[in-house]
Amino acid sequence: MISTYVYKMGLVGANFSFSTAVGLFNSVVNLLLLLGVNLIAKKYSEHSLW
Secondary structure, three states, X not given: OHHHXXXXXXXXXXXXXXXXXXXXXXXXXXXXXXXXXXXXXXXXXXXOOO
16 A cells, blocks of 8 residues: 555655655565564564574
8 A cells, every 4th residue: 555655646746755755664664563573483483584
C-alpha cells in the first residue's frame, strides 16, 4: 500500500520530495522491524538471520 502511495505521489503527482521522504520513512520502519524480529528470534531460538 505504501509503495503504491509513494508511486502515485512521486511519479504521477510530481511531488518528488514528499515521496522520497515517505519512501525513506518506510525503509527505516522496515529495517527496525527486521532488526527487532531478528533479536526476538535469536533470543527464543537458535535460528536468526545473522
